[in-house]
Amino acid sequence: MKIEPSATRSHDHNACVHDAVATAVDLCEKRGARLTAQRRRVLELVWGSHRAVKAYEILDDLAREQPGARPPTVYRALEFLMAHGLVHRVDSLNAFVGCNHARDRHEAQFFICDGCGLVREIDEPSIGQAVTRGAKKLGFRVDRQTVEMHGRCEACQ
Amino acid sequence: MKIEPSATRSHDHNACVHDAVATAVDLCEKRGARLTAQRRRVLELVWGSHRAVKAYEILDDLAREQPGARPPTVYRALEFLMAHGLVHRVDSLNAFVGCNHARDRHEAQFFICDGCGLVREIDEPSIGQAVTRGAKKLGFRVDRQTVEMHGRCEACQ
DNA sequence: AGCGGATACGTAATATTATAACGTTTTCGA
């Protein structure tokens, strides 16, 4: 198992991946959820970078080491990982990104650099609050939010 | 030209559509943009309801009255309409919705009812401000935002 | 250990969403 390097990072990314997997193992253990080898491998592949990764990119990677892999293989794994908050879907990119604070359930908000592809998940409570205010005005109940900001990261400006 | 009724409205929807088209005609006039018959028809079809409409639904409708219609016919019209802020894409639904305050360029924020499909576009400045604050913390420059809240409208709760 | 239901996976097919490529027609100002 080798994790490829990425142009968009300057840190020890293997440590990122290792941490993410350890957290996932832990969390699934606690919840009695089955983090199978395949699901775990898909999690690693999603964490291959801090970019959002396309399902078919994951499929290509997976198929290289496991020729039987098919779309449902990947989508099923992603479904599981999303259900457990280990991965998020980025709707504006049709792509998936690893969650870097998966311990608690949370509303995900993303900054996405259109230059280098970097995705940063944040938790800015005032965004949630502003949304709640807006919802109240309309009598809406909010169950789930998609908040994705596109632009340029510091390095790419 | 007949606009179909929708389960999710209690108002004179033909008036909505009429207004939207009048605004569009006006705006395109001002900008020297060509709101052709086809683009106008697609705008009407998007405005067929206050729900988000799929591209292939529009295509089906359009093809009924114009058998030569093909995917590019619709996507090209939508591209034009979006470029002029007359229609927005709802990323979390892969669908399109008419803009109800197209006069000015604006950041669109949506509340989407998962019960009846109603989409309400709002302009809650505090959301934009909260986002800006979050962006500043990260050194991000925001160019474009996707803010889509899913839940239940007042009637569907 | 052996049974049986639930969960996960393999596999083929197909559905849905979107774009590429290229030629023709229309528009509109010079």
Add this chain to the structure above:
DNA sequence: TCGAAAACGTTATAATATTACGTATCCGCT
């Protein structure tokens, strides 16, 4: 009225995602 730009027609294909159904594996229970 000419010519370039824009719009449109048409075919094909790319990209994303799901359905359906059969098989294998896991796991609690006896």
